[in-house]
Amino acid sequence: MAGRSRRQDLTTGPIARTLLLFALPTLGSSVLQSLNGSINAIWVGRFLGEEALAATANANIIMFMLMAFVFGFGMASTILIGQACGRGDVESARQVIGTATGSFALIATLLAIIGWLLAPEILRLLATPEGAMPLALAYMRVIFLSMPASLLMVMLMMALRGAGDALTPLWFMALSVLLDSTLNPVFILGLGPAPELGIAGSATATAIANYVSLVAMLVYVYARKFPLRLRRGDLHLLKPALPLLRMIFVKGLPMGLQMIVISSSALMMLGFVNQYGVVTTAAYSVTQQLWTYVQMPAMAVGAAVTAMVAQNIGAGNWDRVSRITRSGVIFSLLLTGTLVVLLTIADRPALELFLGGDSPALPIARHIQLIATWGFVCFGVTLVLFGTVRANGQVLGPLIILFISMYPVRLGVLFATDQWLGADALWLSFPIGMVATMLMAIGLYLHGGWRRSRMAPAPIDEQEGVELAQATTEPGGAFNPRG
Template identity: 35%
Template sequence: MPRSEPLWRPFLFFLLPLMATNILQSLSMTINNIFLGRMLGVEALAAAAVFFPVAFFFIAFLIGLSAGATVLIGQAFGAAQRDKMQAITGTALGVAFVGGVLIAATGGILAPAIMGGLGTPETILPEAIAFARTSFLVMPLTFLFLVSASLLRGTGDTMTPLLAQLFATVLAALLTPALIRGWLGFAPMGAPAAALASGLAFGLALLALAVFLVRIRHPMAPDRALLRKLVPDLRLLWLVLRIGLPTGVQVVAGSMAGLVIVGLVNSFGFQATAAYGAVAQVLTYVQFPALSIAIAASVFGAQMIGAGRTDQLSEVLRTAMVMNLVLTGSLVAVTYAGSRHLVSLFLTDPEVIELSQQLLHIITWSALMFGAGTIFSGIMRASGTVLVPMLIGLFAIVAVELPVAIVLSNMIGLPGIWWGYVASFGAMMVMQGSFYWFVWRRKTIHALV
């Protein structure tokens, strides 16, 4: 990027396709669930839902691997080191593929034990086992696609991953009903149709992506030079894991805390649970800009570090914070203005709609604090500083969110649980910002590759 060009322009061009990709990924899952529920019934939908915590556990590993590799790719790209980019890409893809194959093999064997251990009801257990086995089977393709898309973002390219995700989403939406009905020469399938359709869609999108990268002679194209580097470079692998694993650990911790929160919500009755589901759906979309901005800040920060322009990191921070205020803030304002209409998309009971509105009004504004905290940690991750930001994130969950939610829910009822989220986001923003300003900013930043 030329020094004279305002940073907000490339930042915005990077950010908008990234946000669209995140929305498409969420939309793809929603579409599959609609097909299962409408075409096969609630039992098939429940069979797929039971596997979600298992899938999320493995996706957390993938998020960590991708986060670490993307930082290194960003630094190598900023330094214009083509060989390093290929080595990092080969290491990340090699580990993703081997990990996916091992998970597919062991998961397929252990699927009955895993589904049984989760307490899956007997009525849906056979269908849940079949869905789990199919999901495990296609994990190598899923892993390769998601890691490839993440690595491309490290080079500043979010449009190619967006087009690949759009292709996969449309293809999965076509394949799922076709497999359910047996239109492609297969026997009609149950819930596993959704898992198989997603795997096939990711596989074909990965193939199309590979062909495209070869044709444009991209540094990360799967040519002979890259294929020779699929055997992991142990030094690079260590760097990837050192940066990425803390991110994965924090994601797992957040999901486990979520289980505790769900238990608290359930204690207030089914109406509270329904309201929780509706508010969580809306909040997910409100947080998309914040999460995307943090990823963009990490990528741009890594590129600045790789290019030896660490003096520009403060500009990256300012740009990301302004984007958070404008984009996340706008979505927060829209959510407040249309809160009743938004929760009514999921609910029909007037009493539950009113409750959901109340909870949405408590939590929505805190997405701005959530965004600020993740931006601070994203920029620090660009330099390889991950341990302290991870500990801060864990502290905000374990020592702030859960205790506040438990104490306030006993004092003021259901709204207290949502004030726990607000307190956690606020604490994370303050602690991450303090570590950034008073410790990290005073360090000498060096490229890792």
């Protein structure tokens, strides 16, 4: 969906340099997105206190979980677009974009309505602390209203990256962050003509930023006449093509379930954390803010590996795939390891940004990050390996691996050590689960048979689409993560 001046050919040139140059704008987008969440957390924590911060932690994990299925379909669409672009098949890429957009709009609207109605019940299932319940409900209901714009924006950005354009998503992520972070204090405190909405003001700022940025990005795509835009004669493509939708569903469902596994595990862990009170929940919340930054380089490299491998598979350049993966692992280790070391050295000033120097949650947050943060070095390797295997349609293997590490491994550590470690059993279960995930991901990459898997191109007709959907095999296991 990028013009030729912006769309990068990922099938030629030096691998390490090409991968890094493509990953950097994606990393920039991740930095901006995480910075946005952190700035909002600072506003909420400083203006409204620990109970409001705990409320946003409960609400945001639920939103992540509800968006998970849609993320899986978006990733499946991205891979199809990348392979089509690698073949030079613009029409197939447009068909994928049309089907994905039409489906996403409907799903996002339904999720927003259902989520708004069921928000109180969801929060009660989470055992949300009583003091945080009204704040979490006010925040969550407004956030649900922003969901259609959020999901469509994510889908469009993923499509752009699949086509080799990582710069355009960066600019419009910057616009969203600028609007959201600027409007947060305006609506929280009621500055100028704006009403004073408290915690709902933070969600209102997010909703406005998402809708404005989505419209601006669509205007830009059409004004620049990007090759993969849907033209007037292509609008019929917004009606989902059933064979293609089936293919996106077959591959996207396991990737969405992967996100469900991650988010449901996070919900379960949050339920355990909530039992230790609002102060511990607030400490856990700000630690998650720092974890978001630690994950960013590996997430960017993993996304770049997926796009780059997908285009090379589409072009038939299998000799480059293992070299792309190797470069991705090296970049992930170096970047994530550096961040872990820096955070270990400077954790106090980083955490004080959210809590202030005299908050009772500060020492708890420092303790959590010291025990658990190092595990993200291992998880970064996992993201790169998963990015490679899923680029050729192997989606069941990562799902099974994540389920094992998030439930049997993590819960096993928690229940085995809870009696003598107390809350530390919670924090220790995170890195141990990440190490287990990495070891299983290495096994999948080396021995999973994912090279024989198949991510089908956009189907030519319905019969071919049915055959491809039914014939696709998963030799790695008959088994992805805003992460």
